[in-house]
Amino acid sequence: MIDAHTHLDACGATKSEGAHGARAIVDRGAAVGVTAVVTVADDMDSARWVTAAAEWDPRVYAAVALHPTRAGALTDAARVEIERLVNHPRVVAVGETGMDMYWPGRLDGCAQPLTQQEAFAWHIDLAKRTGKPLMIHNRQADREVLDVLRAEGAPDTVIFHCFSSDSAMARVCVAAGWLLSLSGTVSFRNARDLRDAVPLIPMEQLLVETDAPFLTPHPYRGAxxxxxCLPYTVRALAELVNRPPEELAHITTNNARRAYRLGPG
Known part of the structure; x- marks a missing residue:
């Protein structure tokens, strides 16, 4: 399996631990069949860290962008540095970027929608210029995300990280040829809209992720x-689409290798 979206730094692989801390987390994943991970930035410090982490271990790849809630930090200097980092050969995606309508008004310092929209548009352009996949964060912002994608024109490869929307949004994404990455939320019995949408996703447009340290799948939800923990998500997904979990692991691994251009395992 390939964890298509995780946050090794937030999992406890701190700066002081460096390569040792990152390697310990990846080793625990490897023990259950997780052969590679994409560790994702959400601010500038994280962008530098994930790029370095991708150099420490051949099983680690990186994605670089400013999280939409932090879009206010996208200064001219930040744009120059993000673009430099995205061009690193082990940075395999521009992300996570997008729109978040949940946190404005709830989180002090959270970027407002217009600021998020402008940053999202810039990241879309960066993905096009570098030819790397666009990794989208979408929280309660289906319409807003689609509006920006339509206005700017989507890159060749678009990944909706931690897809949590309903069947209507799934149909739009599937029709556009975008990839939907599913996290531990597919194992939550109360995530009815998402669980109803899962069977609509063609196997070739499916990825799996942990978004660790968040969204731990059942039966360890809350930890x-x-x-x-990725195998628990794969098993929950397999139940929803009535396929063997081993088959889902194989399919999603191949999809991740193709999307991120990782080459054969």
């Missing part, structure tokens, strides 16, 4: 998440 800290790590890449080694």
């Amino acid at each position: 800290a998440n790590e890449p080694y």
